Amino acid sequence: MSTAVSSVRSLAHLEPPSDGPHPDWLAPVRREALEWVAQHGFPAAKDEDWRYTPLRVLLEAPLEAARPDTSGGSVLAPLARVADLGGAQLVFVNGFYAPFLSRPGRRSEGIAVTNMAAALAAGDGRLRAALERPLPAYRHAFHALNTALATDGAFIHLAPGAVLDEPVHLVFISESGDAPVLVSPRSIVIGEAGSQVTVVETYLGTPGSTGCTNARTDVELQVGARVEHYKVQDEPVSVTHLASLGVRQGADSSFRSHSVTLGAGLARDEVSVRLEAERAQVDLGGLYLPGDGQCHDNPVLIEHVAPGGTSRQLFKGVVDGDGHGIFNGHIIVGSGAFRTDASQTNRNLLLSDRAEVDTRPRLEIFADDVQCAHGATVGQLDEDALFYLRSRGIPRPVARALLIEAFAGEIVSRIVPAQLAALVQRLVADRLCAGVPERSRERTP
């Protein structure tokens, strides 16, 4: 972390917000976070985790912190594209809660689904720990910057044993007017012992929006909690999307998360998971589809701290045009994490000879009696399979689409909520099968 802050012309001048709900404890947290940014600077190419991530343009952009927007209207078009998952749907425009576009879920005992600004205004102390004590520390300047600037986002809390059947859908829409904005939503999910919830994050933008989404989501799972998480990102290519998902898992907890990355010019979806107590399980999947002018970066860090943890990762990339896909998978098995079972797989399909993929596994194992498997592949469409399909009368573009959808389908099929799976299948097909006549594109039942 070493880019001198002085060289960053715009991001460093950003000030913590002075308006909005403001508990006493929050001001110093924000100030310290901003100081952290000043001390450590923004990531540079020599930082391992940012080696391939083209940040220069972002860091020189004249960004202003987003303000609550009342222009309305233009967000309705992207909003119409989101899947209706049946439960609570919280909509955030430029990171601020939009109550008139949102639908609260049914109220139930022991379950809070609200927005952060409202929770802060209500003096909800449960937010404090998540904002105050980043563990083990800030991951990088963008994480700290989110803490310094975020005033809104989702807050989901489940009391011990609480089970929410319907998914909570968080919809983030970026909409910039004349000036590019820095959007800083912060979402916090806390599942106490034995609770269960599904959380879906969807990120969209109005056409032509510029600027940067710098989103942070913290998830805490206490003993035996189960959290299922999905993220679909389809922002305009004129937007930079930086997101980090930080997860802390208690004993016997289970966290499952799948991301589908379609949009943004530069999208960086960081996932870091700490398995802090025995027998925690994490299952991560990701599908990234960078095309012309896009870079999709997927850094994953799994820290096995306690014994008997299980981690699974399956990330797949389909890279077209001059797109750039990055997978940076880091597993650390600490000295106390014996009987860890970790596996990591990254597969990439290059559809063009200008497409680029960087894939890098990093395994650091400090414990005995550990199973750790990893594998990475980068390849092209199987010509034999293409010939086989075409020899049955299937036209080449349809045959290609079939093979690409089959490759991506391994991730799509892991999406449990049916409405979300259908939406993702449609988005992926629209992206990958451009040029195939609609009538040829039957859907797999």
Next chain:
Amino acid sequence: MLQIEDLHARIGDTEILRGVSLAVEAGEVHAVMGPNGAGKSTLARVLAGADGYDVAGRVLFDGDDLLGRTPEDRASAGVFLAFQHPTEIPGVANLYFLRTALNSLRRHRGLDELGPQEFLALAEERMRLVEMDRSFMHRSVNEGFSGGEKKRNEILQMAILEPTLAILDETDSGLDIDALRVVAGGVNALRSPDRAMVVITHHQQLLDHIVPDRVHVMVDGRIVRSGGRELAAELEAHGYVGLDAVSDRQGAATVGVTP
């Protein structure tokens, strides 16, 4: 129906087909036999439109030139290749693949597409022909299929797509006797006056089950002898050794052309 005239095929500097000529009429079943490396599979793949070969000569199918057309175009015209090594395609369900294929052909021919229910009914009827379980329909194409299952799946595809020219490339290889009987039974059920078949095999055994009208012997990229079904028995008795001499004496260009 099919007329192959002086067909040559090369990969790089290696000439694999060195002047194959062959004519097959509708309703006929022709066997092409020969040792490993004779070019039998290359002949099959070239007819189906595989990439990677430099091809010269002429292939007429129902009077139209076949060479230079795409594989899907040839399939639409009625050509079908049962692969020696059917390709595994993970993530594409057999049912979906077959319906997409059939509907592509139907669309090309100006017919209505079949909906999922109509297709399923057709598929189930044809699956009985090769004694396949309906669970195969929901598995990925050929993935994890045994050798026999793959070959049965090829014949099932032929039964559903109803080609006018079927080329069976070593459909008997790797089959035990029971599977061979099932596969041959499926093929025989599909014999018809409108349909021609070219059966490529190493072994005479298959021809006990699928009785050919004509037998051709291919050695070293040429058809060196042609005859009736009794030729297969002769080959079984004496092997391919000695046939090269015949080809050298008679010259490749004329041998094997059915009058």
